[in-house]
Amino acid sequence: MPKALPTVDTTGPVCCAPLAAGVLAADDALGIALRLKALADPVRVQLMSMLLAEPETGICTCDLAPAVDLSEATVSHHLKQLREAGLVEGTRKGTNVYYRPQPEALDALCRVIDPRCR
Amino acid sequence: MPKALPTVDTTGPVCCAPLAAGVLAADDALGIALRLKALADPVRVQLMSMLLAEPETGICTCDLAPAVDLSEATVSHHLKQLREAGLVEGTRKGTNVYYRPQPEALDALCRVIDPRCR
DNA sequence: GTTCTGTTTAGACGTACGTCGAACCATCGG
DNA sequence: CCGATGGTTCGACGTACGTCTAAACAGAAC
Numbered sequence: 001m002p003k004a005l006p007t008v009d010t011t012g013p014v015c016c017a018p019l020a021a022g023v024l025a026a027d028d029a030l031g032i033a034l035r036l037k038a039l040a041d042p043v044r045v046q047l048m049s050m051l052l053a054e055p056e057t058g059i060c061t062c063d064l065a066p067a068v069d070l071s072e073a074t075v076s077h078h079l080k081q082l083r084e085a086g087l088v089e090g091t092r093k094g095t096n097v098y099y100r101p102q103p104e105a106l107d108a109l110c111r112v113i114d115p116r117c118r
Numbered sequence: 119m120p121k122a123l124p125t126v127d128t129t130g131p132v133c134c135a136p137l138a139a140g141v142l143a144a145d146d147a148l149g150i151a152l153r154l155k156a157l158a159d160p161v162r163v164q165l166m167s168m169l170l171a172e173p174e175t176g177i178c179t180c181d182l183a184p185a186v187d188l189s190e191a192t193v194s195h196h197l198k199q200l201r202e203a204g205l206v207e208g209t210r211k212g213t214n215v216y217y218r219p220q221p222e223a224l225d226a227l228c229r230v231i232d233p234r235c236r
Numbered sequence: 237g238t239t240c241t242g243t244t245t246a247g248a249c250g251t252a253c254g255t256c257g258a259a260c261c262a263t264c265g266g
Numbered sequence: 267c268c269g270a271t272g273g274t275t276c277g278a279c280g281t282a283c284g285t286c287t288a289a290a291c292a293g294a295a296c
Contacts, residue, residue: 019163019224020170029163036163039231040154041254042147049142052233062272074255076274095263095272103233106137110232113157115170115221159284180242192285194244213242213293238296245290253282260275266268 010034011086013108021118035109038085043068044078051088051101058091058098128152129204131226139236153227156203161186162196169206169219176209176216 014035016028024032039045046068051059065075079099082088086105090097111117132153134146142150157163164186169177179197183190197217200206204223208215229235 019167020221022167023171024164024167026160026164029167030160033158033160033163036154036158040151040158042144042151043254045137045147045151045154046142046144049137049140049147052138053141060272061274070254071256072273073257073275077254080274090273092262092273095270097273101233103138106231106233110228113224113231114228115219115224161284178242179244188284189286190243191245191287195284198244210243210292213240215243240295241293243290243292246288247286249284249286251283251285253280255279255281257278258276260273262271262273264269264271266270 008034010038010084013086013105014112015108016112018112018114018117020115032109032112035085035087035105036113038081038087039109041078041081043070043075044082047075047078047082048087048101048106051099052103055101055103058100060096060098062096064099126152128156128202131204131223132230133226134230136230136232136235138233150227150230153203153205153223154231156199156205157227159196159199161188161193162200165193165196165200166205166219166224169217170221173219173221176218178214178216180214182217 008031014031047064061072061075065072087102088099089102090099126149132149165182179190179193183193205220206217207220208217
């Protein structure tokens with residue numbers, strides 16, 4: 001990948017025709033790929049599943065870190081990826097930051113990928 | 119990721135409880151992440167959309183390469199990733215190899231990710 | 237057989253990614 | 267204000283990834 005990856009805003013749900021609706025433009029493919037990449041890591045998949053189990057209250061970094069057996073710095077990094085892809089949202093409550101899943105974003109990604117969707 | 123990634127067979131459709139069904143085991147998360155990673159590249163997303171537009175006959179490497187403006191070697195590499203994730207299947211016809219999409223695999227991946235699925 | 241076309245593999249290069257410890261920031265409680 | 271706790275950012279390290287050219291491989295036609 002010699003050419004630097006374009007910087008694209010991925011904080012909102014993905015919005016373009018589904019994969020199966022026809023040949024995608026490079027821009028749309030990039031948007032989809034960036035969001036997929038945000039989820040394409042075992043730790044982040046696991047974090048998402050944990051957050052989806054607690055959609056209301058959310059979970060803070062200090063509780064997530066021991067659950068995946070990684071440093072808080074690393075978990076914070078992963079949460080940032082998820083946040084920048086709009087898959088997660090963090091809100092501060094005192095000293096803690098509680099992360100909650102954004103199911104709409106995940107749903108939108110899912111619909112774009114769905115081969116039955118067009 | 120200091121520890122080498124385990125080698126996992128991903129040629130079949132993903133098979134585990136959906137993300138939203140509960141907290142995932144690390145193994146399941148790995149299987150999901152590996153398949154997502156196979157699709158988490160703009161070129162591969164675009165290739166998938168092209169193949170989905172021609173599900174019956176398939177498309178050969180020499181026709182895909184100019185469409186994404188990359189060398190045949192690079193496209194072959196991407197197709198290998200998709201093949202190893204079970205998202206695509208290639209069959210030789212003479213000197214050409216025609217690649218066809220495997221919608222079941224994509225569908226399975228989609229269902230695992232779907233936040234409404236559990 | 238040889239040659240030609242299409243495909244994959246091998247090797248090399250630069251970039252991106254996941255991880256950590258340490259430093260820095262934010263908020264609460266004395 | 268000060269310290270303590272939770273969170274993020276920074277810098278560094280090793281690995282993985284995308285791309286290319288060149289070489290090896292597979293069929294088809296001669």
